[in-house]
Amino acid sequence: MDVGAKLRSLLRLFFLAAVLMSVAVLSAITTIRLTIHGRQETLPNLVGMPIGEARRVVGALGLQLNVEDRLYSDKIPADAVVTQMPAAGTSIKAQQMVHVLLSLGPPKVSVPDLIGRSIRAAQITAVERGLTIGDVAGLYWSQGEPNQVVAQDPPPATTDLQSPAVNFLVSMGPEPPAYLCPDFKGKFIGVVQAELQQAGFQNIKVVSIQSPSVSAGTILQQNPPAGSKITPDTSLEFQVAQ
Incomplete structure (x- = not known):
């Protein structure tokens, strides 16, 4: 498999996971809503129905309709329902939401080659x-x-x-170099800050706290902790004796 095919496969897996997560969340919301006490209605089959008619049918049952997205379809005419959630035959409480996808009709475009462009x-x-x-x-x-x-x-x-x-x-360009974060505790902040900046670390925050028993400028705590993986983009925070 060439590099382009691997990237396309990675991209499809990424977006498939996103779609499955969205469907799972939507199903969970629908299930929760169905537990609410109230008048039950049996949801009719809306697939193939023009959106205007679908709204009238759903509204007559005391339900609400929401268009989630639009998809191309060779079988369903434009502006008609392609799929619905909950499915036809489901018992649903009054005033609850019915989610549908609408048809854009058959596809009329060819996807351009956009690889290599900004x-x-x-x-x-x-x-x-x-x-x-x-x-x-x-x-x-x-x-x-x-x-x-x-x-x-x-x-x-x-x-x-x-x-x-x-x-x-x-x-996002080449991956920046990564380092294991040293243990800076007990060191002087001025020296540490100069060394970090020389290595390309610019996101450094210093918080002064009262610590009479420790010399001023001594690092008491650090974040990320020692042993963490850090890059020049990592934000570093130090608590320093005042």
Whole structure:
């Protein structure tokens, strides 16, 4: 498997996990709502129903309808319900929410090749082609400039779309060097701060506290603790005797 295929596979796994998590949360919310006392209604089948009609049917039952998203569909006409949650036949309390996905009709666009472009340029091009921006994830990537698209989903030239959203995996540049944090306790803050800044650490916070038994400027506590993995981007905090 080449590098591009591996990146696309990583991107798909990332966004599949996000979708599954969203569905799980939504299902949990629906389950909790169904436990509330009140009049029960049996939810009809809304799939294939135009959104206006679906709203009237749901409203007549004392329920509410929310459009979660829109998907391409070769089978369901535009602006009709593709899927619903809870499913048809479910008993649901009055005033509760019914979630639906609407059809965009059959796909009419071909996904452009956005790999290698800056994320901003890629997003502009996607929107100009009638697509929407999905999720954007970043990873350290030695072969890509910072903010450069290294993978996309759907892949370039895809026409059989289910969703108009394009998801991006973006380079954050080479991974910065990592170090094991030393034990600075008992050392003088002036010396430690100078050494850290020389090594590229700039996010340093010093908090002075009263400690009459210790020489002023002595480090009493540190965060992250000794042995932690740190990079030049890590924020370091020291409590120092006043």
